[in-house]
Amino acid sequence: MVDVVLTDIEGTIADIDFVRKVLFPYAREHLPGFVRQQAGKPEVAAQLDATAADAGLDRNDLEGLIGQLLDWIDQDVKATPLKALQGMIWKTGYVNGDYTGHLYPDALEKLRSWHQSGIPLYVYSSGSVQAQMLYFQYSDFGDIRAWFKGFFDTTTGPKKAAESYRLIAASIGCEAGDILFLSDIVDELDAAGQAGLKTAQICRPGNESAGNHPRYAALNELSEP
Numbered sequence: 670m671v672d673v674v675l676t677d678i679e680g681t682i683a684d685i686d687f688v689r690k691v692l693f694p695y696a697r698e699h700l701p702g703f704v705r706q707q708a709g710k711p712e713v714a715a716q717l718d719a720t721a722a723d724a725g726l727d728r729n730d731l732e733g734l735i736g737q738l739l740d741w742i743d744q745d746v747k748a749t750p751l752k753a754l755q756g757m758i759w760k761t762g763y764v765n766g767d768y769t770g771h772l773y774p775d776a777l778e779k780l781r782s783w784h785q786s787g788i789p790l791y792v793y794s795s796g797s798v799q800a801q802m803l804y805f806q807y808s809d810f811g812d813i814r815a816w817f818k819g820f821f822d823t824t825t826g827p828k829k830a831a832e833s834y835r836l837i838a839a840s841i842g843c844e845a846g847d848i849l850f851l852s853d854i855v856d857e858l859d860a861a862g863q864a865g866l867k868t869a870q871i872c873r874p875g876n877e878s879a880g881n882h883p884r885y886a887a888l889n890e891l892s893e894p
Contacts, residue, residue, distance in 0.1 A: 671867055672847040674783055675821075675837065677828075678794045678804065680853035681871045682776035682888065691768050696755040697742050701735050703758050713757070719750035747795040749823050756800035763807035770804035773873075777810050779888035784816040793821040793837060793850070795828060829856045834864035851888070855880035
């Protein structure tokens, strides 16, 4: 019996191309100006401190830090300070109506069903908690943040490390085996399985990599936990 659902976002309940073709380019375009204008704000300065520490750069070299952040975007490095800054930039795009957060209709249907059935829903994504909450606040279907009990990002730990899932289970306050983790990435599912979580691989078109996990083409193929 599964009591809790923990889900990834990109490639699982949302089209990964939305992130790659909309959110990432938006952040890349706006990041230099955002950092230059907002560098003195405490929340931005903290992420620049972390960028300098992670990359071994001079904290006072603002242009060097901007260059490093852009390199991380280009290389799809899931660096925590980059994710935090991207979340800040994406907020502007959401608020301005430049885009809405994509969700597959089957995902919306299943998440709604679980929520209405009293199944606690949590999110674990490489995007910052702030970015996750924005995504669901400004989704294609409106604000559905209330459906989720909590959000986890890489500040908990890497998504391909079993210890991260143990920490999430402890934070939720339940046994690992009571949690069903949904993802499209086999390495993430392997790590969750090693931590004792139940797993389901969501295989969207163009991303049907093989793994040793139950495989589904869409969320509405899953039976009720």
